[in-house]
Amino acid sequence: MRILYFSDEFPPTVTGGATVVAYDIANAVFKKGHKVFAITANQDRSRAGESYIGGIKIFTLFSKSPVFLRHYLSVWNPFLAGKIKKILKEVKPDIVHAHNIHTHISYGALKIAKKSGAKVFLTVHDTMLVSCDKVYFPCGEKNFRVTAWMNMKTAGKRYNPFRNMAIKYYLRYVDKVFAISASLKNLLAQNGIKSEVLHNGIDAGAWTKPLESDIQNFKKKFGITDKRVVFFGGRLSGAKGGLQIIKTFSHVIKLLPNKDAVLVIAGRETHGKHKMEEFIKNFGVSDYVVFTGWLGREEMKTAFFVSDVCVTPSIYFDPFNLFNIEAMAASKPVVGTCFGGTPEIVIDGQTGYIVNPLDNEDMGRKICELVSDAEKSAVFGKNGRKRVEEFFSLEKQAQKLIGWYEKK
Numbered sequence: 001m002r003i004l005y006f007s008d009e010f011p012p013t014v015t016g017g018a019t020v021v022a023y024d025i026a027n028a029v030f031k032k033g034h035k036v037f038a039i040t041a042n043q044d045r046s047r048a049g050e051s052y053i054g055g056i057k058i059f060t061l062f063s064k065s066p067v068f069l070r071h072y073l074s075v076w077n078p079f080l081a082g083k084i085k086k087i088l089k090e091v092k093p094d095i096v097h098a099h100n101i102h103t104h105i106s107y108g109a110l111k112i113a114k115k116s117g118a119k120v121f122l123t124v125h126d127t128m129l130v131s132c133d134k135v136y137f138p139c140g141e142k143n144f145r146v147t148a149w150m151n152m153k154t155a156g157k158r159y160n161p162f163r164n165m166a167i168k169y170y171l172r173y174v175d176k177v178f179a180i181s182a183s184l185k186n187l188l189a190q191n192g193i194k195s196e197v198l199h200n201g202i203d204a205g206a207w208t209k210p211l212e213s214d215i216q217n218f219k220k221k222f223g224i225t226d227k228r229v230v231f232f233g234g235r236l237s238g239a240k241g242g243l244q245i246i247k248t249f250s251h252v253i254k255l256l257p258n259k260d261a262v263l264v265i266a267g268r269e270t271h272g273k274h275k276m277e278e279f280i281k282n283f284g285v286s287d288y289v290v291f292t293g294w295l296g297r298e299e300m301k302t303a304f305f306v307s308d309v310c311v312t313p314s315i316y317f318d319p320f321n322l323f324n325i326e327a328m329a330a331s332k333p334v335v336g337t338c339f340g341g342t343p344e345i346v347i348d349g350q351t352g353y354i355v356n357p358l359d360n361e362d363m364g365r366k367i368c369e370l371v372s373d374a375e376k377s378a379v380f381g382k383n384g385r386k387r388v389e390e391f392f393s394l395e396k397q398a399q400k401l402i403g404w405y406e407k408k
Helices: 017-031 067-073 078-091 108-115 148-158 163-171 182-190 212-222 242-255 271-282 297-306 322-329 360-372 374-391 394-406
Strands: 002-006 035-042 049-053 056-062 095-098 119-124 176-179 228-233 261-266 289-293 309-312 334-337 352-355
Touching (some): 017 056, 017 322, 056 078, 108 163, 212 297, 242 360, 322 334, 352 360
Parallel strands (some): 309 334
Antiparallel strands (some): 049 056
16 A cells, blocks of 8 residues: 555654654554655754655645734635645545644545545544643543533633634545543543544563673763662643653652662753753752653663653643653553553553652552562563553554554
8 A cells, every 4th residue: 555644753753653653654554565645844944855764755844823823824825735735646646644743734634635645544642633732631531521611721822713623624625533541531421522442552572681791881971870760751841841850850769768779860851851950959869860851762761671660741631651661662661641642551550650649648649659669560561562562562553553444
């Protein structure tokens, strides 16, 4: 088959989150003998053009999308529509599979793809089909209705009252919508959108322990030799729980008699980091927190293997969080959030613990328990690795996806 992927971001310019998922699944499908292409966008005109990653041909479109028009251009982007039509005529895909397209490519591209004669699929990685940004619900909440008022408060003057109605119109041109977790499927259903669950996958076979010399070099580089390591990584933002983990770690240090633990934080230099640094000073944990900056994929793997416990303290509806299965692939226990999809990935009391990250003392106790009990951590880590291989294998997800592609 000839398969064309849509994704607002794509490697090598972006290598995190949903972008990695889109690339990994495209590459897995390519390795099964299919012709694979991708359309992406970039706000740097010099990066526009055609390129290859491995055997995947990538069409990068220049897109200068003003922030104040985001909720209009995400529905229909007239600046890219003609270019997308031209590429569709050139590629002649049997399948078009969209991932995140709510910044540049737009949901209107789904109709263009269907009119080209292709079967069309959409993988939903977040709540942006129905919300204007991240959404927040109480822990344990069952009602996930996203109201117009919620979107108005989030978007402010940029609010587009016709946005969700238009998106649902374009979804009529999609053969199947996939949600990356059951919790996201539930949220979408409560907001009038049907979907099937297709979890993110990871190549667990690629997650083998690095050379001992690499591990020791990593520890020396960041000054964490002979330290017990709690690892937090990804987008350094309030929504991802950056401030909560700082508060929590102040409790961890108080509970550990030797105070020999460090919180290692990996992520890009952002405004969120500056807020975290303020919290670090205010909570008196400056000597116990290490920022690594952004780590490449291989160095990120080393960071997981160096760690004793990994944490995902998101305080918003985080549908999956790839960090969970990466930690589990490295055989590490996870202390994860009760918000969103983490509870269906991390099994409480078996592969880690599920906590309310707003309860800093309880989260701190769970982290301390695992940091202090190597035997229990090893059992949880082993269980996590087995769970990834059984339920979150990239190979299995690719097979399921191709099955959907081939359905009549």
